[in-house]
Amino acid sequence: MTRIAYVNGRYVPHHEAAVHIEDRGYQFADGVYEVFFLHHGRLIGEQGHMDRLEHSLKELRIAWPMSRRAIGVVIREIARRNRVRDGFIYLQISRGVARRDHQFPKDVDSSLVLTGRRMPPLNKEELRQGVGVITIPDIRWKRHDIKSVSLLPNILGKQQAHEAGAYEAWMVNDQGMVTEGTLSNAWIVTQDGELVTHNVSHAILNGITRLTVLEAAAEAGIQFSERPFSVAEALAAKEAFVTSSTSHLKAVTSIDGQTVGNGHVGELTTRMLDLYVDFIENHGGPQNTSSWN
Ligand code: PDD
Numbered sequence: 001m002t003r004i005a006y007v008n009g010r011y012v013p014h015h016e017a018a019v020h021i022e023d024r025g026y027q028f029a030d031g032v033y034e035v036f037f038l039h040h041g042r043l044i045g046e047q048g049h050m051d052r053l054e055h056s057l058k059e060l061r062i063a064w065p066m067s068r069r070a071i072g073v074v075i076r077e078i079a080r081r082n083r084v085r086d087g088f089i090y091l092q093i094s095r096g097v098a099r100r101d102h103q104f105p106k107d108v109d110s111s112l113v114l115t116g117r118r119m120p121p122l123n124k125e126e127l128r129q130g131v132g133v134i135t136i137p138d139i140r141w142k143r144h145d146i147k148s149v150s151l152l153p154n155i156l157g158k159q160q161a162h163e164a165g166a167y168e169a170w171m172v173n174d175q176g177m178v179t180e181g182t183l184s185n186a187w188i189v190t191q192d193g194e195l196v197t198h199n200v201s202h203a204i205l206n207g208i209t210r211l212t213v214l215e216a217a218a219e220a221g222i223q224f225s226e227r228p229f230s231v232a233e234a235l236a237a238k239e240a241f242v243t244s245s246t247s248h249l250k251a252v253t254s255i256d257g258q259t260v261g262n263g264h265v266g267e268l269t270t271r272m273l274d275l276y277v278d279f280i281e282n283h284g285g286p287q288n289t290s291s292w293n
Contacts, residue, residue, distance in 0.1 A: 004081040006074050006114040008065075011081060014115065023111055025094025028102075029150035031111075032056035036089040037245040038079055039122060043089075044245070045208035045285030046072065052206065052289070053093075056147045061104070062095050065112040074114055082116035088246060090115045092149060122248055127273055128265045130253030131167035133186075133242070135231050136160060138171035138179050145202050154182040167250070168242055170234070177228035179203045184244035185210040188229055188237035189268045196233075199226040200291055209243040211286035213272060216279035222268075231255075239266030249273045 003014035025031035034053050037044045050068050057064060066074075075089050092113045098105030140153045157169035161182070168181040178186050179198055185207040187197045195217060200206045217224050234240060238261045240252035249272060251265040260266075 001083065003116070004078065005116075006078055006112070008109075008111055008113070011077070017113070017115070019094075019111055019113065020097040022100060023094055023097050024105075025092060025111060025149060027100055028095075029148065030060075030062075031092055031094030031149045032060065032062065032147050033090065033092040033149050034147060035245045036075060036091065037248075038084050038087055038089065039280055041085045042280075042284055043075065043079070044280050045212065045289075046075075048208040048211060048286050048289035052147060052208070053091075055145070057093065059143070059146050060095075060148070062093060063110050065093055065110045071112075074112075078114045078116045082118065084116045084118050086121040087119040088117045090117070094149070122277065124273060124277065127248055127250050128270060130251045130263075130265050131242075132165065132254040132257070133168045133170050133181065133240075133252050134161050134164050134166045134256055135172050135178070135234075136169045138173045140171070143202050144179065144204050145200075145206060147205060157182040166254075168247075168252075170231075170255070172231055173203065173228075175228075176230050176232075178231060178234055179228075180205065181242050181244075184242040184247045184250075186234075187213075187241050187243065188234050189239035189266060190233065191236065191238050193238070193268065195222060195224040195268060195272070196229050197224070197226060198228050203228075206291070207243055207245075208286060208289075209245055209248065209276075211289060212279055213243055213249060213276050215283075215286050215288065216275040217272065219279065220271075220275050222271075222275075237261070239269045241269045241272070243276075249276050 005014045005017035034049045094111045096108035161169040170178045198204045240260045251269045
């Protein structure tokens with residue numbers, strides 16, 4: 001089967017898909033993206049991803065390349081043409097192609113690119129295996145709420161984690177607080193059983209998976225706190241996990257080589273994974289997607 005990508009109005013074979021060398025996404029990382037997750041043929045959190053995309057575009061003053069509705073059609077078409085029932089759709093919008101000048105170009109259409117990738121279906125057993133995270137300084141700019149394609153600190157952090165034999169790197173700000181992972185949101189369960197993740201602010205990307213897990217917790221009557229937590233608090237936590245559209249809800253069993261809790265996946269983490277999967281199967285994603293910063 002030939003993989004098909006979408007590039008500015010055309011469906012093209014993946015290996016031929018290309019943008020111009022003066023695309024501002026390529027030259028300046030002047031663009032935004034979203035990663036949509038498909039679960040058993042269902043697009044998860046579409047409204048949330050679209051609302052967040054709107055936020056990113058508005059904050060960077062990049063125009064929609066086409067209507068939200070039309071993008072929804074292209075997403076489904078890419079899923080269909082690539083036979084993605086379980087997997088991801090990657091969407092990227094850049095400010096467009098123009099002669100290289102830092103200021104915004106005039107009268108330029110933004111570029112739109114989509115790709116699809118099939119993955120094995122979400123596997124709870126695998127997600128319960130437990131992974132390690134390391135902590136690293138958060139060296140990013142100050143607008144993490146914008147899903148910008150400018151990801152150098154994130155890829156350096158993820159590479160560092162990989163070289164340390166860990167799954168993810170949790171980024172720590174100048175106050176010693178964990179903001180988030182390089183591609184996921186960070187969560188802990190304190191010794192008192194409090195479920196904690198960073199509050200929505202410019203310091204984090206408000207994950208669609210994060211919102212889903214919070215709504216699933218609320219629906220089940222589980223208390224949670226949206227607040228920053230320190231590295232010391234994370235090291236003393238009973239449980240920890242990460243969430244993202246690609247990681248789903250993955251248990252964390254070590255931080256900086258130190259065991260979390262008793263080293264086994266915690267009770268609340270297991271419960272939240274079950275609730276998360278039930279929630280997406282029942283509701284298709286978070287219902288309240290209006291708060292971006
Ligand atoms: N990353 N924080 C950061 C820095 C992220 O890059 C992501 C997503 C998240 C979680 O967001 P969501 O739950 O909406 O996927 C949090 C995507 C998956 C990526 O870059 O591949």
